[in-house]
Amino acid sequence: MGLxxxxxxxxxxxxxxxxxxxxxxxxxxxxxxxxxxxxTCRDVNVFYGEKQAVQNVSIxxxxxxxxxxxxxxxxxxxxxxxxxNRMNDTIDICRVTGEITLDGNNIYDKNIDIVSLRALIGMVxxxxxxxxxxxxxxxxxxxxxxxxxxxxxxxxxIVESSLVKAGLWDEVKDRLDQPGTGLSGxxxxxxxxxxxxxxxxxxxxxxxxxxxxDPIATAKVEELIAELRRQYTIVIVTHNxxxxxxxxxxxxxxxxxxxxxxGYTDKLFTTPRHQLTEDYITGRFG
Amino acid sequence: MHHNYQKQIEKLREKFLTxxxxxxxxxxxxxxxxxxxxxxxxxxxxxxxxxxxxxxVEIEEExxxxxxxxxxxxxxxxxxxxxxxxxxxxxxxxxxAVKIAMRVKFISEHSTLLFPMDYTPMAxxxxxxxxxxxxxxxxxxxxxxxxxxxxxxxxxxxxxxAYDIIKKQLRKQPEHAGCLLNxxxxxxxxxxxxxxxxxxAEEIIYMVHGDIVRGEHN
Numbered sequence: 165m166g167l168x169x170x171x172x173x174x175x176x177x178x179x180x181x182x183x184x185x186x187x188x189x190x191x192x193x194x195x196x197x198x199x200x201x202x203x204t205c206r207d208v209n210v211f212y213g214e215k216q217a218v219q220n221v222s223i224x225x226x227x228x229x230x231x232x233x234x235x236x237x238x239x240x241x242x243x244x245x246x247x248x249n250r251m252n253d254t255i256d257i258c259r260v261t262g263e264i265t266l267d268g269n270n271i272y273d274k275n276i277d278i279v280s281l282r283a284l285i286g287m288v289x290x291x292x293x294x295x296x297x298x299x300x301x302x303x304x305x306x307x308x309x310x311x312x313x314x315x316x317x318x319x320x321x322i323v324e325s326s327l328v329k330a331g332l333w334d335e336v337k338d339r340l341d342q343p344g345t346g347l348s349g350x351x352x353x354x355x356x357x358x359x360x361x362x363x364x365x366x367x368x369x370x371x372x373x374x375x376x377x378d379p380i381a382t383a384k385v386e387e388l389i390a391e392l393r394r395q396y397t398i399v400i401v402t403h404n405x406x407x408x409x410x411x412x413x414x415x416x417x418x419x420x421x422x423x424x425x426x427g428y429t430d431k432l433f434t435t436p437r438h439q440l441t442e443d444y445i446t447g448r449f450g
Numbered sequence: 451m452h453h454n455y456q457k458q459i460e461k462l463r464e465k466f467l468t469x470x471x472x473x474x475x476x477x478x479x480x481x482x483x484x485x486x487x488x489x490x491x492x493x494x495x496x497x498x499x500x501x502x503x504x505x506x507v508e509i510e511e512e513x514x515x516x517x518x519x520x521x522x523x524x525x526x527x528x529x530x531x532x533x534x535x536x537x538x539x540x541x542x543x544x545x546x547a548v549k550i551a552m553r554v555k556f557i558s559e560h561s562t563l564l565f566p567m568d569y570t571p572m573a574x575x576x577x578x579x580x581x582x583x584x585x586x587x588x589x590x591x592x593x594x595x596x597x598x599x600x601x602x603x604x605x606x607x608x609x610x611x612a613y614d615i616i617k618k619q620l621r622k623q624p625e626h627a628g629c630l631l632n633x634x635x636x637x638x639x640x641x642x643x644x645x646x647x648x649x650x651a652e653e654i655i656y657m658v659h660g661d662i663v664r665g666e667h668n
Contacts, residue, residue, distance in 0.1 A: 406521055433523045435660030445523045447455065 184439040194427040198226040208262035221423045230398045232412035239418040249285035286360030290372040292352030294344030302344040306363040330358035350381020370400040476547040481573035495551040502544035532657035553632040566633040572608045579647040592658040595651035605644035612637035
């Protein structure tokens with residue numbers, strides 16, 4: 165008992181604000197929805213056979229925003245990312261319910277052409293995966309098969325502008341005929357980003373795009389993400405929380421298939437609202 | 451790595467609490483001579499301020515190390531940021547304890563005059579605020595921190611009262627002007643300690659809730 169107790173009893177107690185939401189409450193908290201949404205996801209569930217990997221996820225992805233998705237391994241963030249361009253269709257036992265739209269159109273509609281959809285919603289993977297072809301052909305392949313051009317000069321222009329946007333042009337312009345696989349890891353990843361850009365996407369999904377890169381190559385890709393945001397919408401899954409904090413405007417935290425919290429990145433990393441988010445980002449589990 | 455990180459944070463917390471209890475003790479000792487207690491404690495407060503200064507630097511270095519090595523976020527980040535600020539408030543409070551001690555010494559040595567007023571209630575209130583702020587930090591108790599603001603207003607009123615009393619005394623006994631001025635400055639230093647305790651309370655509210663409340667309670 166301190167000296168102040170009797171005095172304190174006379175005062176009006178101020179009530180504590182914003183206590184953290186309990187670990188047991190799995191309702192999503194925070195800024196799930198935005199005014200200018202490019203993609204909307206409502207009540208998305210994903211099942212692998214009998215096992216449910218993602219539960220009732222509802223979230224918007226804003227125009228020109230970088231949305232970061234974080235969470236411990238197995239929390240469903242990559243599974244959810246793959247729903248956004250129907251990559252999960254390639255897995256036989258995988259079933260997706262709920263609604264996901266791009267510019268108001270349901271991407272799971274039976275009339276949707278999946279190949280065109282995946283051009284509109286491009287993807288960059290953890291490990292750089294350039295085609296075993298020349299740097300030029302890596303970029304030219306997509307626009308050619310999607311019929312985006314019918315002249316060589318137009319194709320040259322697309323290759324150049326894609327490489328410029330990916331910040332790779334100056335490093336490769338004198339060796340476009342050499343194999344893409346001969347580039348360094350960081351350059352290969354930027355080549356893959358250029359390849360995604362070449363087919364004029366609206367959204368770019370990135371699944372751990374820097375986990376195989378050194379810090380300098382990582383910094384280049386992060387700068388590129390900030391640059392690409394002007395033109396595209398980007399969703400990035402990352403295990404690196406500092407990276408999520410650096411590159412994104414909003415961050416979504418997943419836990420055991422639930423979307424626990426979505427918030428503006430600066431707020432989420434200083435004052436998270438949910439106990440599970442707090443525990444994860446401060447390293448108390450995960 | 452995370453285990454080590456938690457250990458570092460715990461070590462830092464303990465070190466800071468040691469600083470807090472030393473500073474609280476110094477303020478208590480500096481004020482003890484108001485009751486006519488021995489001046490030995492006063493000498494000790496004046497001579498050992500360097501200990502507080504050294505601890506402040508050590509704690510700041512620890513905070514910077516944790517920021518650089520672990521990049522804490524959320525409540526850990528708020529704790530470190532609050533602690534960096536509270537740490538320097540504590541060091542300043544230590545300085546005020548020294549100033550109080552020196553003025554008490556001056557008055558005792560240079561005057562046959564008794565203290566112009568009874569500082570004990572004011573000193574007790576200020577020490578209470580300091581203790582409350584440390585308790586609020588330990589217990590992460592924002593409600594307790596809020597209550598410090600109310601006490602700060604009371605200490606301000608006491609300082610104003612001291613001003614009036616001493617102004618009257620100065621008219622009556624202008625030959626004791628030096629001691630009376632030192633007597634007013636005692637009240638002023640106590641009031642400044644209360645201000646620092648209030649700043650600490652603001653940092654604790656930030657630490658607990660993430661809200662910056664600086665100046666909002668005035």
